[in-house]
Amino acid sequence: MAKNQQTHRLKFAAAQLERDGARRPRCWYRHLDPSDGDCYAENAIGVHPHNQAQQTPFQEIPLARRKNHDELPEPFSGLDKWVPDWALPDSTARFKKRRCTSLAEIRAFYDALLPQADAILKYLSTRQLGTLTPPEGKLLKLMLSLAEMGPAIEWYGTENHPEAFDGRRFPLVVTLADMSPQPGAHT
Amino acid sequence: MNERLMKTPEITPPTLTLRYPELGTGPISTDAYWKPEFYAQELEAIFKRAWLCVGRVEQAAAVGDFFVKKLPTFDMSIIVARGKDGTLRAFHNMCQHRGNHVELRAQGHCVGFTCPFHGWTYGLDGKLVGVPDAQGFFDLDKSTLSLKQVALDIWEGFVFINLDPNPCQSLVEFLGTHGRDLEGYAFERGTAVFEYEGTINCNWKCMIDSFCETYHVPILHKHSIKDTLAGPDNPHGRLIDIRLKTPHRTMSVWGNMAYQPNPVQGLAFKYAPGPSITSGAVDENSVLPKGLNETRAPNWSIDVSAFFPNWLIVMGSGMYFTHQMWPIAPNRVVWQMRGFLRPAQNAAQRFGQENSMVELRDAVLEDCNTLERIQSVLDQGLLKEFLYHDHELGLRHQYHVVKQWVDDYAKARA
Ligand code: FES
Ligand SMILES: [Fe+2]
Numbered sequence: 001m002a003k004n005q006q007t008h009r010l011k012f013a014a015a016q017l018e019r020d021g022a023r024r025p026r027c028w029y030r031h032l033d034p035s036d037g038d039c040y041a042e043n044a045i046g047v048h049p050h051n052q053a054q055q056t057p058f059q060e061i062p063l064a065r066r067k068n069h070d071e072l073p074e075p076f077s078g079l080d081k082w083v084p085d086w087a088l089p090d091s092t093a094r095f096k097k098r099r100c101t102s103l104a105e106i107r108a109f110y111d112a113l114l115p116q117a118d119a120i121l122k123y124l125s126t127r128q129l130g131t132l133t134p135p136e137g138k139l140l141k142l143m144l145s146l147a148e149m150g151p152a153i154e155w156y157g158t159e160n161h162p163e164a165f166d167g168r169r170f171p172l173v174v175t176l177a178d179m180s181p182q183p184g185a186h187t
Numbered sequence: 188m189n190e191r192l193m194k195t196p197e198i199t200p201p202t203l204t205l206r207y208p209e210l211g212t213g214p215i216s217t218d219a220y221w222k223p224e225f226y227a228q229e230l231e232a233i234f235k236r237a238w239l240c241v242g243r244v245e246q247a248a249a250v251g252d253f254f255v256k257k258l259p260t261f262d263m264s265i266i267v268a269r270g271k272d273g274t275l276r277a278f279h280n281m282c283q284h285r286g287n288h289v290e291l292r293a294q295g296h297c298v299g300f301t302c303p304f305h306g307w308t309y310g311l312d313g314k315l316v317g318v319p320d321a322q323g324f325f326d327l328d329k330s331t332l333s334l335k336q337v338a339l340d341i342w343e344g345f346v347f348i349n350l351d352p353n354p355c356q357s358l359v360e361f362l363g364t365h366g367r368d369l370e371g372y373a374f375e376r377g378t379a380v381f382e383y384e385g386t387i388n389c390n391w392k393c394m395i396d397s398f399c400e401t402y403h404v405p406i407l408h409k410h411s412i413k414d415t416l417a418g419p420d421n422p423h424g425r426l427i428d429i430r431l432k433t434p435h436r437t438m439s440v441w442g443n444m445a446y447q448p449n450p451v452q453g454l455a456f457k458y459a460p461g462p463s464i465t466s467g468a469v470d471e472n473s474v475l476p477k478g479l480n481e482t483r484a485p486n487w488s489i490d491v492s493a494f495f496p497n498w499l500i501v502m503g504s505g506m507y508f509t510h511q512m513w514p515i516a517p518n519r520v521v522w523q524m525r526g527f528l529r530p531a532q533n534a535a536q537r538f539g540q541e542n543s544m545v546e547l548r549d550a551v552l553e554d555c556n557t558l559e560r561i562q563s564v565l566d567q568g569l570l571k572e573f574l575y576h577d578h579e580l581g582l583r584h585q586y587h588v589v590k591q592w593v594d595d596y597a598k599a600r601a
Contacts, residue, residue: 150451
């Protein structure tokens with residue numbers, strides 16, 4: 001019963017958000033499965049389909065064929081265990097992750113990554129976007145999650161500034177691809 | 188006087204407003220920030236007559252490229268397309284048969300536009316070229332049925348339109364010295380583009396005002412950008428300078444050169460493609476146009492350049508971002524924030540970019556609850572006047588310019 005009420009509330013909130021967003025372009029779509037956590041259920045916001053073309057889909061090897069599918073480049077293999085939860089599809093997913101994760105978990109991730117972050121960035125600075133191997137791509141994605149989590153630890157000391165406006169009301173509508181080469185870069 | 192104080196450049200004293208005696212120093216009526224009658228006048232006098240930025244030339248670089256810009260204020264859709272002659276043109280997205288949108292995509296490449304209702308087709312120059320079963324119409328004259336063109340002009344790669352069929356000023360005249368003084372900035376180098384969009388329950392002018400003063404920075408932004416844009420040497424967040432180039436204006440924002448970044452932030456600054464948004468660092472290789480940090484203050488971080496009526500460019504030496512406010516009601520605004528970063532030359536610089544996006548978003552989200560609370564007070568008619576600090580001169584100026592445009596338009600029509 002309580003669960004039903006919860007679902008009902010979320011549906012109501014989703015309808016409200018839809019109404020609030022009525023003036024947005026009509027082609028919004030739900031790109032995250034509502035079943036993957038309550039905090040996603042009312043979020044009708046995703047990457048704009050027109051921008052998807054720019055997104056290089058995360059190059060996944062099918063599960064059956066991969067052994068160590070969470071592996072990072074060798075010097076950083078000690079961080080492999082963070083890959084499943086923290087190598088995320090895009091900026092929108094990372095912001096959601098921050099909003100839906102406890103500060104203790106964020107801090108554990110931050111504390112694990114930070115000591116190696118400079119070495120990782122030195123390594124990544126020798127790699128070109130558009131040419132990353134899957135382990136390198138995962139390493140970059142972990143660092144992008146660190147960028148998202150930074151202010152939670154360094155500015156606010158909480159998942160979100162308690163005074164902050166609801167970030168779901170100000171979504172990314174044009175997003176930077178994580179791993180594609182960028183126009184104007186001389187590679 | 189101790190050594191530190193002697194070395195510190197002096198904080199701008201609160202005498203900026205006195206340079207502009209025509210603006211006065213008294214309180215400002217809040218009527219313009221909530222009354223529906225005034226809002227209706229603003230749409231006619233300002234938004235249907237001023238030049239409005241709708242994008243950049245790179246969005247339609249090649250012949251046949253187009254993009255569609257929605258103007259939430261009028262629930263209007265505008266096509267910007269590059270014709271066979273290389274010319275950029277703007278059209279109302281409106282079929283001459285019965286008014287359907289002829290282009291439904293947000294951007295793309297095409298040889299012309301085909302209405303998805305009955306299939307009328309138009310060239311890139313807007314001319315009607317095809318009508319299925321044309322014999323069924325009475326006295327059909329195709330030459331009079333082109334897509335309705337909208338005035339378009341370009342400044343520094345930014346595409347502007349004007350909804351007035353006969354704009355009273357050219358874009359160059361409209362931008363005046365404000366535009367001239369910013370020419371030459373490397374706008375085209377900001378090719379890594381991201382954009383946030385949301386609807387905020389406040390008057391469009393209040394939303395603009397929130398980026399035109401830094402008096403609130405040490406208080407409202409105490410967890411985030413307080414230590415970069417204010418600091419022990421500038422505890423109250425005074426600006427370096429405000430220059431009015433009516434109807435436009437620029438605020439030069441002070442930067443704390445002694446700022447020590449946090450750990451993740453420090454790494455992001457180190458690996459950013461050019462100075463990142465919150466670092467306040469200066470790109471040594473950029474030649475700054477006259478109008479950017481015009482006083483050439485050494486402790487400068489960014490300029491907020493306000494283009495009347497609804498567009499701001501927040502410019503640093505190596506990156507910039509824009510805010511655009513589209514009113515949709517007296518107390519509601521669609522807010523678009525678009526970042527233009529230098530492209531990442533390697534994978535580590537992508538991390539620096541992410542930090543810029545995240546910190547910018549977090550900082551501006553701190554502004555919005557305040558705006559909605561103020562609007563609810565205004566909507567109740569409870570607060571009759573705003574009192575402006577000297578360094579809130581930009582707010583006073585916006586009010587005067589808006590009032591002037593509304594009054595002039597009313598007078599001209601009387
Ligand atoms: S409305 Fe466009 S073809 Fe009929
Ligand atoms: Fe602010």
